[in-house]
Amino acid sequence: xxxxxxxxxxxxxxxxxxxxxxxxxxxxxxxxxxxxxxxxxxxxxxxxxxxxxxxxxxxxxxxxxxxxxxxxxxxxxxxxxxxxxxxxxxxxxxxxxxxxxxxxxxxxxxxxxxxxxxxxxxxxxxxxxxxxxxxxxxxxxxxxxxxxxxxxxxxxxxxxxxxxxxxxxxxxxxxxxxxxxxxxxxxxxxxxxxxxxxxxxxxxxxxxxxxxxxxxxxxxxxxxxxxxxxxxxxxxxxxxxxxxxxxxxxxxxxxxxxxxxxxxxxxxxxxxxxxxxxxxxxxxxxxxxxxxxxxxxxxxxxxxxxxxxxxxxxxxxxxxxxxxxxxxxxxxxxxxxxxxxxxxxxxxxxxxxxxxxxxxxxxxxxxxxxxxxxxxxxxxxxxxxxxxxxxxxxxxxxxxxxxxxxxxxxxxxxxxxxxxxxxxxxxxxxxxxxxxxxxxxxxxxxxxxxxxxxxxxxxxxxxxxxxxxxxxxxxxxxxxxxxxxxxxxxxxxxxxxxxxxxxxxxxxxxxxxxxxxxxxxxxxxxxxxxxxxxxxxxxxxxxxxxxxxxxxxxxxxxxxxxx
Amino acid sequence: xxxxxxxxxxxxxxxxxxxxxxxxxxxxxxxxxxxxxxxxxxxxxxxxxxxxxxxxxxxxxxxxxxxxxxxxxxxxxxxxx
Numbered sequence: 001x002x003x004x005x006x007x008x009x010x011x012x013x014x015x016x017x018x019x020x021x022x023x024x025x026x027x028x029x030x031x032x033x034x035x036x037x038x039x040x041x042x043x044x045x046x047x048x049x050x051x052x053x054x055x056x057x058x059x060x061x062x063x064x065x066x067x068x069x070x071x072x073x074x075x076x077x078x079x080x081x082x083x084x085x086x087x088x089x090x091x092x093x094x095x096x097x098x099x100x101x102x103x104x105x106x107x108x109x110x111x112x113x114x115x116x117x118x119x120x121x122x123x124x125x126x127x128x129x130x131x132x133x134x135x136x137x138x139x140x141x142x143x144x145x146x147x148x149x150x151x152x153x154x155x156x157x158x159x160x161x162x163x164x165x166x167x168x169x170x171x172x173x174x175x176x177x178x179x180x181x182x183x184x185x186x187x188x189x190x191x192x193x194x195x196x197x198x199x200x201x202x203x204x205x206x207x208x209x210x211x212x213x214x215x216x217x218x219x220x221x222x223x224x225x226x227x228x229x230x231x232x233x234x235x236x237x238x239x240x241x242x243x244x245x246x247x248x249x250x251x252x253x254x255x256x257x258x259x260x261x262x263x264x265x266x267x268x269x270x271x272x273x274x275x276x277x278x279x280x281x282x283x284x285x286x287x288x289x290x291x292x293x294x295x296x297x298x299x300x301x302x303x304x305x306x307x308x309x310x311x312x313x314x315x316x317x318x319x320x321x322x323x324x325x326x327x328x329x330x331x332x333x334x335x336x337x338x339x340x341x342x343x344x345x346x347x348x349x350x351x352x353x354x355x356x357x358x359x360x361x362x363x364x365x366x367x368x369x370x371x372x373x374x375x376x377x378x379x380x381x382x383x384x385x386x387x388x389x390x391x392x393x394x395x396x397x398x399x400x401x402x403x404x405x406x407x408x409x410x411x412x413x414x415x416x417x418x419x420x421x422x423x424x425x426x427x428x429x430x431x432x433x434x435x436x437x438x439x440x441x442x443x444x445x446x447x448x449x450x451x452x453x454x455x456x457x458x459x460x461x462x463x464x465x466x467x468x469x470x471x472x473x474x475x476x477x478x479x480x481x482x483x484x485x486x487x488x489x490x491x492x493x494x495x496x497x498x499x500x501x502x503x504x505x506x507x508x509x510x511x512x513x514x515x516x517x518x519x520x521x522x523x524x525x526x527x528x529x530x531x532x533x534x535x536x537x538x539x540x541x542x543x544x545x546x547x548x549x550x551x552x553x554x555x556x557x558x559x560x561x562x563x
Numbered sequence: 564x565x566x567x568x569x570x571x572x573x574x575x576x577x578x579x580x581x582x583x584x585x586x587x588x589x590x591x592x593x594x595x596x597x598x599x600x601x602x603x604x605x606x607x608x609x610x611x612x613x614x615x616x617x618x619x620x621x622x623x624x625x626x627x628x629x630x631x632x633x634x635x636x637x638x639x640x641x642x643x644x
Contacts, residue, residue: 026622026623027623091602092595092596092598092627093597093598093601093602094598239602240622242602242603242605242606243602243605243606243609243622243623243625244606244622245606247622269603273606273607273610275610453603518598518599518601519598522598522601524598524601524603524604526582
């Protein structure tokens with residue numbers, strides 16, 4: 001049993017000069033940090049937290065962009081024994097008022113003692129705070145103690161126990177921010193130990209990532225894993241990657257990267273938007289696993305990726321898949337290293353009408369599934385029916401997980417925590433799938449959650465925004481995701497009921513819905529579909545039947561998307 | 564010339580990026596700071612400019628400080644041609 005601070009102390013004492021992290025910024029020199037640099041910089045933050053009276057066990061919210069401050073503020077909180085939670089930074093698109101509403105929601109549930117941000121950003125967040133809320137300090141990154149040598153005995157983090165909560169992980173939006181996954185030191189170490197075996201990880205691995213740290217895949221796989229396991233992390237900004245995806249491949253080439261995690265859409269994005277002239281001299285032969293995770297997996301994007309980059313030394317055996325969730329710290333399954341992807345062509349009709357994944361029949365419509373691999377060590381999988389009874393292979397049901405690395409709780413949410421487990425310590429994931437000889441295939445979701453580019457979007461957040469638009473019937477809005485085959489991810493559609501028949505007025509309503517969604521949630525809508533009274537499908541209890549509305553929309557709108 | 568660039572890019576943006584062919588974009592409409600072109604599509608815009616005009620816009624320039632409207636983008640293209 002150990003803790004994050006103990007692990008950092010060990011690294012500081014045994015390999016202080018090891019380059020653990022290289023931060024990349026477009027247009028700037030790469031910044032490499034040894035364990036000594038990382039820990040001494042973080043100690044500056046830890047002593048600032050201590051001098052301001054932040055208590056170990058209290059939550060600190062970090063609102064910082066990719067860079068050294070975010071890294072130091074995070075590990076500084078850990079060394080002090082405080083619990084860091086990273087909040088996404090305000091983007092150009094999002095309305096500041098909307099952002100503050102999300103922050104206020106996060107503060108109300110999480111009860112943080114402090115928020116860390118840049119001096120120029122203080123003005124954006126102050127209005128979200130109230131005199132009587134829990135936040136005692138807004139800590140400005142420029143006023144933090146300089147890096148200095150640690151006095152480990154005096155750091156609050158060394159009094160924390162392995163089973164106590166070490167960090168919070170939230171998904172995005174008003175709804176996501178109100179449900180923080182609280183993870184213990186021990187659960188994270190257990191996950192990393194399990195994953196190390198599945199990945200056949202060695203100290204010679206180099207992890208290259210562009211994933212944001214407020215996302216579980218970015219935080220766990222793209223940040224904690226390398227730093228706690230002692231493998232070099234090359235971290236670029238998601239902001240830079242999305243503008244120049246080729247920089248990821250250049251970084252892999254330059255630093256001889258071996259491991260990278262990507263959401264499904266990123267394979268398409270890289271294959272479609274990188275030009276050969278941007279890859280001059282790039283050598284991808286060191287890349288041994290590029291792991292597809294955090295949204296539904298399609299094999300065509302992965303193949304396009306492999307084909308596009310084969311001339312640069314990319315081995316297609318590096319294509320890999322994982323199924324993961326924050327509640328299990330991270331990975332549940334992982335395909336074996338170096339093994340080809342396993343595909344399963346199944347009958348479409350049996351999938352849709354009988355909940356069975358039977359092998360495709362000649363001449364009948366089929367669906368190609370990609371295996372997410374077997375469970376990683378110390379993680380068990382079951383497929384269950386609504387009565388929680390185990391289903392046989394090729395029967396579709398809800399995926400249930402049991403492991404040595406589950407969350408402690410949903411932070412300050414006993415109501416949600418209480419519903420977490422079913423008897424026997426199993427967690428119901430809300431995802432549907434099936435097993436074949438231990439290989440997991442995911443077929444869909446029980447929840448109405450939309451996943452856009454790996455980011456979770458809660459439809460109710462979008463519906464509330466659209467209902468603000470004048471001319472939209474309150475309560476008659478449905479938001480859902482549809483799959484765009486060319487992008488390899490979901491797009492969001494809003495169906496809204498309006499009474500007006502006037503085409504100019506309808507156009508204006510449509511425009512206003514797009515604007516309010518973009519500025520209120522940073523989601524760019526695929527389509528706004530206006531319908532008349534009586535169109536909307538409701539459940540028998542009068543609730544929004546999003547998936548039924550999605551099916552109806554796809555049938556009648558002529559949209560080329562799929563489910 | 565500048566008018567032609569504006570009309571051409573406006574057309575490509577509404578059809579290929581926004582996928583709302585009926586939409587019109589004025590030369591002074593804000594593209595980036597308004598969120599009209601989201602971050603995932605900025606790379607498409609730079610590739611369009613490069614393919615159609617042979618003008619390179621570096622990824623570090625893909626922000627509202629470099630250009631935010633079609634008018635500004637057209638003058639940037641003309642200046643670099």
